[in-house]
C-alpha cells in the first residue's frame with residue numbers, strides 16, 4: 541500500500557515569527573504520526589529556517605517552484621541545486637497560480653520536473669482543469685495533455701519517483717472541494733494513463749488531491765482508493781486544521797486496511 545503523503549503549500553504566507561510557531565506546533569503534534577509522510581513547501585526565503593527547525597525530524601520541507609535552468613544569468617530565479625543546499629526534498633511544479641499568472645507552458649513545466657529529479661528532489665506536478673473545462677466535459681482531455689508533454693518527452697517511467705497533485709482550479713481557495721467521487725475518478729484516470737506505459741511507475745506514483753481540503757472533508761477524500769494524500773493551501777496555515785488533516789490521512793489508511801482484511 542502506498543503511504544499517505546500530506547503536503548502543506550504555504551503559498552506567499554508567513555514570516556519568521558509565525559513560521560517558527562507554526563512549525564513548532566506541527567512538530568509537537570505530528571512527530572509520532574508514523575503512518576503519514578508530511579512535507580511543508582515554504583517560500584524561498586524561509587528554506588533556511590525550515591531546515592533549521594525540521595532537520596532530524598519526521599517532517600520534510602520543500603519549495604513552490606524552481607528554475608528550469610541549471611545555472612546562469614537568470615535574474616530572480618532559484619535553481620534545483622540551490623534547493624539542495626537547504627535540504628529541500630520536494631518542489632511543487634506547475635501550480636495553476638503560477639501557470640496562469642506567469643504564463644508557464646507545459647514544456648517549461650516538463651523541464652522543471654526533470655530538473656528537480658536530476659538533483660534528487662521529488663517534483664509535485666500539479667494538474668487540473670478550469671470550471672469551464674469541467675462543465676464542457678473535457679477535464680480528462682485537459683489533464684491528459686498536461687501529463688503528455690512529460691510522458692512524450694521523458695517517458696512514463698519518470699513518474700515512479702514523482703508526485704502528481706490533481707488540483708481542479710475551480711476548487712482552489714473557493715471552499716468548494718471536489719467530491720470524493722469526482723476526485724477518485726480523475727485520480728484513477730491519471731494512474732491508468734501512466735499504467736498504459738509503465739505499470740510499476742503507476743503503482744508507486746502518489747497522486748494527491750488539492751483544492752479546499754479541510755478537516756471535515758479530508759476523511760472522505762483521503763479514503764478513496766487512488767487518493768494518496770493531499771496538497772493543502774489555506775488549512776496548512778492553521779496548525780490545528782493541518783494536524784487534523786494529517787490524522788484524517790492516517791485514519792483513512794486504517795480504514796483501507798480494515799477493508800482489505
Ligand code: 13P
Pocket residue numbers: 549635707711712713714715750751752753771772773774775
Ligand atoms: P486551498 O487548500 O487553499 O484551496 O489551496 C489548494 C492549493 O492550491 C494547494 O496547492
